[in-house]
Amino acid sequence: MQIDEKKIANLTYKLLNKKYKDYPSTGLKNWKSDWQFLFSVILSARSNDDQVNSITKGLFKNYPALESFANADLTKLSKDIHSIGFFNSKSKYLKNAAKIILTEYKGKTPKNLEELIKLPGVGRKTANVYQGVIFGKSEGIAVDTHVARMSQRLNLTKEKTAEKIEQDLMKIFPKSCYHRINPILFWHGRTICLARKPKCNECELNQFCPSAFI
Numbered sequence: 519m520q521i522d523e524k525k526i527a528n529l530t531y532k533l534l535n536k537k538y539k540d541y542p543s544t545g546l547k548n549w550k551s552d553w554q555f556l557f558s559v560i561l562s563a564r565s566n567d568d569q570v571n572s573i574t575k576g577l578f579k580n581y582p583a584l585e586s587f588a589n590a591d592l593t594k595l596s597k598d599i600h601s602i603g604f605f606n607s608k609s610k611y612l613k614n615a616a617k618i619i620l621t622e623y624k625g626k627t628p629k630n631l632e633e634l635i636k637l638p639g640v641g642r643k644t645a646n647v648y649q650g651v652i653f654g655k656s657e658g659i660a661v662d663t664h665v666a667r668m669s670q671r672l673n674l675t676k677e678k679t680a681e682k683i684e685q686d687l688m689k690i691f692p693k694s695c696y697h698r699i700n701p702i703l704f705w706h707g708r709t710i711c712l713a714r715k716p717k718c719n720e721c722e723l724n725q726f727c728p729s730a731f732i
Contacts, residue, residue: 521726523674527690530672534702535695535721543651544702548574552595552652553619553628559647560611560639564603573599584625587616611639631657643680650697659687660700664707671711671729 521529543661546566549555554574561570577598581587585594590620614639615637619627620668628634634645655719659665661680669675675686691699710717716729 522691523672526672526726527687528728530723531695531698531702535698536618537722538702538705541598541701541705543697544647545571545704546574548578549570549606550578552642552648552664553616555651556627556634556637556644556648557587557612557615558563558639561599561602561608563608563639569602573602576650582619583654584616587612588620608639614638615640629653642684646696647700650700655694656697657658659684659691659696661687662700663713664711665700665703667713668703668707668711671716671727672723672729 521702544555546555546562547567548571549558558570558574561573580598581595586721590613591611592609592613594614596606598666599605600607618637619625623633628637629649631642631645631649634640634648635642640648642658643660643662646656646658647667649656650660666680666683669687674690674704675683677683677686687696687699688696699717706721707713710721718724718727718730721727
């Protein structure tokens, strides 16, 4: 069945948003405040949620406030998160982000994308994930490996980089659902549209997905 990309996008959203409506918007746990969630997302770059969760369980007990991170000894902080990838860089991101939030934003994490991406360790993906979970809306679409893979398989984009894929997706999905694209494609990519052996027989999208059964 040949249908254009906007119809594919519409059907994909309709079917998957219904299927995953009760799934959590994020696999990250242990956070209780907006800044703790932001720091969890910063830690998740090039790491998986399980790795982050194993760290943050103790991390937020040892560093319960932004001041704790702002005044942290970098050597100790790096050691506290050493089991995660790029721990040296991420320890600097957390410490410096805490300082900026405290001094420039009076301890309140900024809300808009332009201000968020100025924080150390925060790119568009991190900012969009943060906005989607904390505010239930986002200014863009967070593109992770699952979103990229599914977007390419559905022919919603031919681009390879996260930035260009996001721009393509923003043209075909309504802004009101930007914040839901990452969660629904994440869960479908993690459970059905697997990287090596996609379960096309079990997929609700197989009737119109250009890559089904290939």
